[in-house]
Amino acid sequence: MAGTSPAMTLESVDLEDDWHEFSGFFGPNLPVAMDYYLQQLAIGLSLGMVYALMAIGFTLIFGVLNVVNFAHGEVYTIGAFTGLVVISAFAPPLIVVLLLVVAVGALAGVGLERIAFKPFRRFSDEASLKSRAMREATLMSSLAVSIVVREAVEIGFGSQFQTVPLDRLLNSPISLGPITIVSGDVIIFVVAALMLGGLQYVLKRTNVGLSIRAVSSNPLGAKYVGINTDRTIIWTFAVGSMMGAAAGILVGLYYGAIFPSMGFIPGIKAFVAMVMGGLSSIPGAVICALILGFSESIATIFVPSVWADMVAYGFLIVTLIFFPRGIFGGARDRV
Amino acid sequence: MNRRNLLIGAGLAALAVSGGAALAQQPVVKIGYQLPLTGNTAQYGQDFKNAAEIALAKFNASGRPFKVEIVFEDSRSDAKEGIAIARKFVDDKEIVGVLGDFTSGVSMASAQVYKSAGMPQLSQTASHPDYAKISEWQFRNITTQAQEGPYNADWMVDQGFKKIAVIAEQTDWGQTVVSNFADEVKKKGGEVVFSEFFNRGLADFRPIITKIAREKPDAIYTGFFYEDGAQFLKQMKQLGLTIPVYSTSAAYNQKLIELAGADAEGMHLTATFLPSNPAPQVQEFVAAWKEKTGQAEPGQFPAQAYDAVNIMLAALEKAWPEPTREKVRDALAATKDFPGVTGDTTFDAHREPAKKLTKAVVKGGQFVAVAD
Numbered sequence: 001m002a003g004t005s006p007a008m009t010l011e012s013v014d015l016e017d018d019w020h021e022f023s024g025f026f027g028p029n030l031p032v033a034m035d036y037y038l039q040q041l042a043i044g045l046s047l048g049m050v051y052a053l054m055a056i057g058f059t060l061i062f063g064v065l066n067v068v069n070f071a072h073g074e075v076y077t078i079g080a081f082t083g084l085v086v087i088s089a090f091a092p093p094l095i096v097v098l099l100l101v102v103a104v105g106a107l108a109g110v111g112l113e114r115i116a117f118k119p120f121r122r123f124s125d126e127a128s129l130k131s132r133a134m135r136e137a138t139l140m141s142s143l144a145v146s147i148v149v150r151e152a153v154e155i156g157f158g159s160q161f162q163t164v165p166l167d168r169l170l171n172s173p174i175s176l177g178p179i180t181i182v183s184g185d186v187i188i189f190v191v192a193a194l195m196l197g198g199l200q201y202v203l204k205r206t207n208v209g210l211s212i213r214a215v216s217s218n219p220l221g222a223k224y225v226g227i228n229t230d231r232t233i234i235w236t237f238a239v240g241s242m243m244g245a246a247a248g249i250l251v252g253l254y255y256g257a258i259f260p261s262m263g264f265i266p267g268i269k270a271f272v273a274m275v276m277g278g279l280s281s282i283p284g285a286v287i288c289a290l291i292l293g294f295s296e297s298i299a300t301i302f303v304p305s306v307w308a309d310m311v312a313y314g315f316l317i318v319t320l321i322f323f324p325r326g327i328f329g330g331a332r333d334r335v
Numbered sequence: 336m337n338r339r340n341l342l343i344g345a346g347l348a349a350l351a352v353s354g355g356a357a358l359a360q361q362p363v364v365k366i367g368y369q370l371p372l373t374g375n376t377a378q379y380g381q382d383f384k385n386a387a388e389i390a391l392a393k394f395n396a397s398g399r400p401f402k403v404e405i406v407f408e409d410s411r412s413d414a415k416e417g418i419a420i421a422r423k424f425v426d427d428k429e430i431v432g433v434l435g436d437f438t439s440g441v442s443m444a445s446a447q448v449y450k451s452a453g454m455p456q457l458s459q460t461a462s463h464p465d466y467a468k469i470s471e472w473q474f475r476n477i478t479t480q481a482q483e484g485p486y487n488a489d490w491m492v493d494q495g496f497k498k499i500a501v502i503a504e505q506t507d508w509g510q511t512v513v514s515n516f517a518d519e520v521k522k523k524g525g526e527v528v529f530s531e532f533f534n535r536g537l538a539d540f541r542p543i544i545t546k547i548a549r550e551k552p553d554a555i556y557t558g559f560f561y562e563d564g565a566q567f568l569k570q571m572k573q574l575g576l577t578i579p580v581y582s583t584s585a586a587y588n589q590k591l592i593e594l595a596g597a598d599a600e601g602m603h604l605t606a607t608f609l610p611s612n613p614a615p616q617v618q619e620f621v622a623a624w625k626e627k628t629g630q631a632e633p634g635q636f637p638a639q640a641y642d643a644v645n646i647m648l649a650a651l652e653k654a655w656p657e658p659t660r661e662k663v664r665d666a667l668a669a670t671k672d673f674p675g676v677t678g679d680t681t682f683d684a685h686r687e688p689a690k691k692l693t694k695a696v697v698k699g700g701q702f703v704a705v706a707d
Contacts, residue, residue: 036549039574043541160378161562166596173573180574255538256569256594257562261375265538300542304531306505308542 035178040297042176046185048293050251052286053192055270055277057243059285060199063274065236066216068139071112071146072244072270073263078108079245080252080262081153087168094168094187094253098246105245106238113237116141121230129220153260162258170253184254191250195243196286202239203282212236216280272312276319278326288327291315362401364651364658367408367424368644369435369445374411379437383459383640386633387434389623390644401655403648410436414444421448431654432457432647432663434640439463439508446473455650455664459643460636463507467686474667474686476643476677480508480558483583483605484515486692487556490605491581492523493707496553500529500578502543502567503558512558512583528552535563540570547578554579561586564602565594572598579603584692588634592700600699605692607677608638609704612693617676635677642675649673 054076061069082104083097092100117138128134170184203209211232214222223229251266252258270285273292277284292315296308319326368387371380387405395402406427408420417436424430425448432455436442442461449456450470457474458466464481467473491499499520503509509532517527529550531543544567547555555578559567564586571580582604592599610621610632620641624633633641650666651658673680678691695702 036545039545040542043539043545047539154375154377158378159375160590161565161594163590163593169569171569171573173575175575182573255566257538257566265536297542300546305533305537305543309534 037301039179040301041294042179042181044294044297045290046181046188046293047297048290049185049188049192050254051266051269051273051292052289053188053195053247053250054244054266055273055285055289056192056195056199056282057240057247058267058270059274059277059280059282060243061236061240062271063277063280063285064203064216064282065212065233065240066135066280067117067233068136069112069117069142070139070267071116071142071149072240073267074146074149075105075108075112075241075244076248076251076263076266077150077153077260079105079248080258081157081162082245083249083252084162084164084258087165091165091168097249101245101249102242105242105248108245109237109239109241110234112142112145112241113234116145117233117237118230121233124223126220129223150260150263157260159260161256164253164256164258166256168253169256170250171256182254184250188250188254191246192286195246196282199239199282208232208235269312272316276315276323276327278328281326281328284326284328288315363404364401364431364655365404365406365427365429366647366651367406367420367427367430367433367435369408369410369417369420369424369433369441371412371437372407372409374413376412376437379460379636380409380412382633382637383435383437385624385628386637386641387644389620389627390641390648393623394645394648399652401651403651405434405644406430410441410445412436412438412441414441417441417445418448421445421454425449425452425454430454431658431660432651432667434459434643434647436461439466442466443469446470449473453664454660455667457643457647457667459640462511464511471668471686472664474682474688476639476646476680476688478584478607478688478690478692480511480515480583482689483692484512485519487581487583487605488516488519488523488525490603490694490707491554491556492520492525494554496579497525498528498550498552499525500547500550500552500555501527501557502529502531502533502547502555504535504560504563505532506535508585509558516556533563535560537563538566540567541574544571544574544576548574548576552578554581557582557586559586561588561591561594564591565599568595568598568602584635587695587702588636589631589702590634592697592702596700599697602697603705604695604702606635606695606702607690607692608635609693609695609702611701611703612676614676616674620676638676642673642677642680645675646670646673646680 058072061067061072079101083101086097086100120134120137170187171182173180173182203212211227214227215229215232219229269292273289274285276288292312295311299308299311370383371377384407391403391405410417410420424433433449434457436445436458437460439461442458443463443466446456446469449472453472455472457476459476461475462477462479464479467475501513501516503512513530520527529547529552533543557580564582580602582602584604584606586604587606621632650663653666654662668682668686671681680688680690682688694705694707696705
């Protein structure tokens with residue numbers, strides 16, 4: 001008896017302890033711990049959607065049309081400043097602001113194409129059309145335009161954060177059980193989904209989309225079969241820049257941060273998402289933008305936030321080394 | 336050339352007519368001011384220039400035996416530009432003192448030139464701990480975190496906050512915000528339960544805020560400038576956090592309230608300048624600022640620039656007649672209880688200003704002084 005009793009007691013104590021530990025870990029703290037992770041995931045999702053919004057227009061021009069464009073971030077900035085000017089002048093409803101911004105974005109895109117891209121298509125002989133150098137020269141011309149635009153905005157408005165009327169910010173909190181999102185999350189989700197769906201429809205089901213895909217996979221061949229390549233390229237710029245400008249004002253109002261160099265960081269994140277997604281796939285870029293947002297917010301759980309910025313660059317390097325065609329880059333077709 | 340002579344002649348004639356011929360012959364003392372007038376930090380430099388011009392106009396109109404001219408040079412907050420300007424100022428034998436630069440980095444790079452040439456340098460904003468240690472020629476008119484950190488720690492612990500979370504920007508300055516504050520909190524028996532840095536210009540603070548919320552601190556101490564500050568406060572309210580926030584004088588800017596609106600309400604900070612201060616020199620400066628710039632009230636940085644210029648002008652007056660760079664330096668070092676808009680300034684043996692800090696809170700869209 002004396003021999004077995006302590007053993008039994010020990011066993012029961014052990015169980016008891018285990019139970020306490022168990023309940024301590026998952027029991028009383030369960031809501032708190034789970035809430036914390038759920039909230040971080042919700043933030044990651046909204047970060048990802050902000051990147052995705054930028055990545056859609058960026059991938060359309062850069063990836064799908066296969067034109068190196070480093071001025072997309074400035075189209076985003078122009079969109080945000082246009083929206084701000086419109087709001088301060090007339091204070092119309094958000095949908096009207098968006099429409100005006102999209103119109104200005106289209107103009108900016110066409111202007112950008114005219115200044116930085118068209119001059120490099122001046123020669124239509126076969127050698128020039130096939131030349132990679134001619135194609136990639138737009139890397140410098142678009143970069144130059146982006147610098148000029150950024151500095152011009154800075155001279156016009158100053159480099160500080162612009163004051164956005166506070167009632168126009170898209171940041172009213174919405175509580176969903178234990179987590180909190182804001183109104184802007186919903187708007188950005190809807191707009192991003194519409195953009196993605198609309199573009200997929202245009203690219204896959206319409207003649208315009210067909211000609212965009214034709215120009216992107218073989219500009220010379222497209223020319224030979226009678227596609228107006230100039231007009232197709234201008235249209236793609238207009239559509240891509242409309243989306244960039246819309247992203248600019250939405251994210252500007254989402255964070256309340258509108259300033260001349262605001263397009264730089266989102267541009268980098270969109271670039272990484274595009275490369276990860278396989279350069280030419282818009283759905284791939286969107287999925288990778290979401291992965292990027294999730295990863296950044298989850299990384300903040302484990303490491304100081306200064307390191308969270310490393311996530312995007314880490315992904316870029318890993319993708320380039322191990323998935324040179326991108327995670328979703330298997331398919332040949334550009335969409 | 337002819338045209339210029341004609342203009343000068345016309346100007347002199349006009350002065351003679353108004354009986355001011357003597358004024359035109361007054362000797363002129365030159366000082367340099369290096370500051371960012373273009374580039375990312377241009378908004379600060381423009382404010383300094385306005386403040387300097389207000390101070391200068393007042394001085395030159397006050398019937399002193401000499402006039403002062405300030406040579407403004409644009410450094411674009413670029414260390415290379417700063418050094419080039421410093422060489423230019425040093426080579427100009429007429430310049431006997433220099434003000435600026437804006438950032439600690441550029442001020443310290445230029446300071447090497449001033450150190451070897453023997454030129455007194457007074458920065459209105461360089462707050463890096465090592466700046467004034469460079470040589471006996473460097474002065475500053477801004478309190479450092481060595482003074483503010485312990486002051487704020489005492490304030491918060493006295494308010495009954497035991498568990499404090501600290502966040503600051505990832506810069507040399509941000510490091511000094513955290514270290515000076517945390518040391519004093521520990522000494523006072525409080526606890527720093529969370530400490531993290533963020534990259535300046537971070538768009539989304541919510542992952543950090545969520546992390547802070549998990550530690551359930553009594554209060555949050557922050558080292559940020561107004562733009563990051565506005566983002567942090569807005570996103571904190573979005574997530575429904577109501578933990579009291581304390582900050583340094585770097586966050587003191589009316590623009591913070593403009594950007595964050597009601598979400599800035601209740602934020603505590605220390606400042607050396609409050610435009611609502613009824614002292615006559617403060618009200619005179621605020622009125623002159625509004626008239627000159629058409630803006631609202633000046634922030635802390637222009638006020639520091641205004642005082643820095645006035646301290647320099649007072650030093651020139653002490654060094655008069657025949658001011659030299661050495662005499663101006665000695666006069667600056669002897670500055671004692673200078674009555675400025677940022678409080679009385681005295682330079683200690685290490686050329687650091689000791690200033691009286693004011694506790695303030697955001698209330699009704701204004702920074703309001705509080706007793707505790």
